[in-house]
Amino acid sequence: MIRLTDVRKAFNQGRHNEFWALKGIDLRLAAGAVTVFRGPSGSGKTTLLTMVGALARPTSGRVHLEERDISAMPERFLTEIRRSTFGFVFQNFNLIKGLSVVENVMIPAYPVGLPHGRLKARAMDLLERLEMADKAEARAEWLSGGEAQRAAIARALINDPRVLIADEPTANLDSERSAQFLSIVAGLKRDGRTLLMTSHDPMVAEAAVVDRVVSLRDGRQVEAR
Amino acid sequence: MTAGWISRQRHLLDFALSSLGRRRGKNLGLLAVYTLVVFVLASVMLFSHAIRHEARLVLKDSPEVVVQKLVAGRHDLIPAGHLEAIRGVRGVRAAEGRLWGYLFDPAAAANYTLMVPRDQPPAPGTALIGSGVAAVRDAAPGDTLSFRAHDGQLVQFTVAGTLERDSALVSADLFLVSEADFRRLFGVPEGRFTDIVASVRNPREIRTVAEKIDAALPDTRIILRDEILRTYDSVFDWREGMLLVLLSGAILAFGIFAWEKASGLSAEERREIGILKAVGWETSDVIRLKTLEGMVISLTAFLAGYVLGYLHVFHFGAPLFEPVLKGWAVLYPDFRLTPFVDELQVATLFFFTVFPYTVATVVPIWRAATVDPDQVMR
C-alpha cells in the first residue's frame, strides 16, 4: 500500500553542513503487515518514518500511498492524509502536559469537527479497550511509562487510521511492559491495521507478530527479511 | 456554516482557553501590561472627551452673540447706551446687559465667579452658591458670608441655597447675587454692564448681524458662540491628539513587548505546537488557535482597561490627572464629570490598542505555527 521510490532526504541543504540522512530508498510496504526498521543509531530510521508517515516531504524521490503521490503535496493536504491515514506513537510519547489523558486522546480529532460528546465517547471507548479508563481524568504528566504509552496509542487511534507508526516503542519500557505492548500490536494487526516500527530491541525484531524486518545503514537499505 | 465548522471552532476555543490557562504566569503578566496601556489611553480619551462635553453643555445655554467694549485693546465696562444700538440692528431678537466678574476670597484662598442671573436673581443680601463654594466655606443655607467691597466696607450675604446643575464643572465656583449687591461690591456704576449678549432671529444670519453690530459700534469686540465651539473642539482634539502622539511611545513599547512575549515561546510551548502538527493539525489550525488566544487576551484587556478608565475618570474624578487640573483653579478638584461614552471614541481606542498588538504578534504566531512537525520525532 505504501511505495517509496528512490527517496532521499537532505538536511541543511546547500549549506556547509549539508547532510543526506537518506540516500535512495526503494521499498514497498504491504497493507496489514507488521514491519520493523532496524539499524545503528543515526542510520535514518526515524527520518524514513517521517517520510512514510507524511510528516515531512522527501528532498527527492516519490512516496506513493495507494496510487496517490504524496511526496509533492502542499502541507494542507498532507496533513489531511496524515490525520486520516496514520497514527503516531512517539519515542517519548509526547503527551501534552497539563491536560487530562482523555483530552490528550481527543486532540488529533479537533480539526475534524466531530461534536464534542461523540468524540469524548469514542476516546473513552479506546481508553477502555487499552485498560486505561480509570486514568482518563488523570493529568498526562502523572502517568507511568507504560500508561503514557497506552495513552499515546489511544491518541494515535482516535481518527481510526489504517497505519500505526511507532518510533522506538519499547525503549522506555521494562520487558514485561514490552510484552504487553507486543500483545497490543498483535490485537491491532488482527483488526487489519498496518504497523510500522523502529526498534533497537531484539525482543521486538524477533517477535512472532513481526512479518518483516528492514535494516538500514548510513541512509541505505542493507538487507531485508 | 456547517455543524462541523461550528464544533471545530468550539474545540479550538476550548483548547485556546486551556492553553492560556496552562501558561497562567506569562499570560497574566501580558494581560496586566495590556490592561494598563488600555487604561491609560482610555482615561486620556474619556477625560478629554468629557471636558469637551462639559464645554458644550456650558456653551449650549450661552448666548449666540457677546458684545464687549474695548478700550486700548482691553475689555472694559460697556455703557447701557450700546444696548439700544444693538437692538436697533435688523435681525437681532433681543439684547441685554450682563454683570459678572471674579472675586478673590482670602478666607478660602479661592476665586469665585460672581454673577447676576438673568432670571430670578436672589433678593438683595442673599446669594446662591455653587457646590465648590459651599464645600470650601463649609456653608449651608442660612449661613452668612461676608466680603470686603471695593471701598473696603463689609458686605454680607445670607446663603439662600446651593446650585445643582448637570455640569459641576460650570457651577462649582458660582456665586449668584442681586444686581444691587453686585454693583455695591465692585463699584460698578448704574448704566454700565460687564458685557452685552444678543440673540438672533435666524441662526443663518448670525454672521451678517455680527458684521452690522461691528459697523455700528466700532469700539466693541464681538464673540460668536459657534466660533467658540469650533475653537474648543479643535483645541481639545489637538490636545488629545498631542497626548496620544506622546503616548505612542508607550504603544510602541507595548508592541515590542507583545512581540517579545509572542516570539519568546517556551520550549514547552514549541513542543506542544510540534505535537499538534504531528498528530494532524494544520499550520492554519495553529494560526487560528494562536489568533484566538490573542483575541481572548485582547478583548479581556480592552474591556478591563476601558472599565477601569471609566471608573477612574467618572467615579474617582480622574485622580491621576489631578495635578494637571489643580493648576486651573482651586475649586475644581472635587468635581465629577458627566459620564459619556462615544462609539467613535471606543472604536478609535480599539484601533490604538488591539491593532498594534495584533500586528506585533502576526509574525511570531506564524513562526511558531510553521515549526516542522517531524521535529517531535527527535
Added chain:
Amino acid sequence: MLFQPAIIALILASAVSTLMLASSLPFVVRVLRRWDMASGAETQLEMERRTYLVATLLKLVLVAQGAALVLFVFNADRMASLFTGAMCAVGTLKVDRWGFPALYLHMAVFFLSAFWLVLNHVDNLGWDYPLIRLKYAALLGLAPVVAVAGGVQLAYFLGLRADVITSCCSTLFSGNGITVTSNALAAMPHGVALGLLAAGLAAVAASGAHFLLRGSGGVVHALASAAVLGIGLAAVVSTISVYVYELPHHHCPFCLLKREYGHVGYALYLPLFLGTVCGVGGGIAARTRRHPSLALAAPRAARRLVGVSLACFAAFGVVALWLVLRSHLILFEAAP
C-alpha cells in the same frame, strides 16, 4: 492638519497596511520566479511556509481596512462641527478635492483585498497551488492601490483646516449646488432609481439561480453583482435616503448610519457590500475550475459564495423595500 485621535488611527492603519504589503513584495517576486511545486528542496518548503504569512497579513489588511472604512465615515461625520457649513460627512469630505477620492479608494482597497482572499481560499482547495502565480501577481497590483489610498487619505487629512467654509448634503444634493458626480446621482428620478434597482436585483437573482441550477454563468453573476453595488448606492443616494429622512431634498448616504436614524445604514450597506464580495468572488471561483485540481472544489466553493451573495442581496432588497414602505413620505401618487 487636524490632530485628532481618529485621524491618527486611520493614518496608522493605512501606513501599517502599506508596510505589511510592501514588506512581502520581495517574497512575491521570488514566488513568481522560483516556485516549483514538484521540488522538495528546502527553499521550496520555506516558500510554502511563507505563503501562510502572506495570507494572514492580507486577512489583517482586510479587517483593518474594513474597520478603517467605517471609522473614516464615522469620523468625517463627527468632524462636521469643525467646518462652517458642514452638517455631516458629505460636508467634511467636500472640504477639499481629496475627500471623496479617499473614500472611494478606501472602498476599493476593501473590495480588492476581499477578492484576493477569495482567490487565496480557492487556491488552497487545490492540491498543487494551481493559482499561486496568479494570486501573487495580483498582489503586485493590490499593493500600489493600498499605498495610493493611504497617500490620498494623508493628503486629505493634511489639507484639513478647521473653519473652511464648505457646502453640505442639503445644498450639495439639492440640485442648485455645485455640479459634482454625486449630484448627478442625487438628481436621478426616483422612479428610474427604484426601477434600475429592481432590474439589477432581478438580474442578480436570475444569474445566481441559473448558476446554482446549471453550474454556468458565474461571470455573469459577478458582473451583475458589481453592477448592483453601483445601482444600489445610487438608489440609496437618490431615493432610499429621501424616504428615510422624509425630506424630499435630503440625499445623504452617510446620515443613515447615525443614531438618529437607528443606524439603519448598516442594514443596507453590510449586505450590499458582502453580497458584492461574494457575488464577484463566486464568479472568480467559477472561472478557476479549468484547473484540473480545482475541477471539483472550485464549483463547490463558487456555489457557496453565490448562495451567500443571493442571501445578502435579498436582505438588501428587503431592507430597502421596508424603508420605502414604512416611510410617511409619498413620492409616487397612487394611480387613480
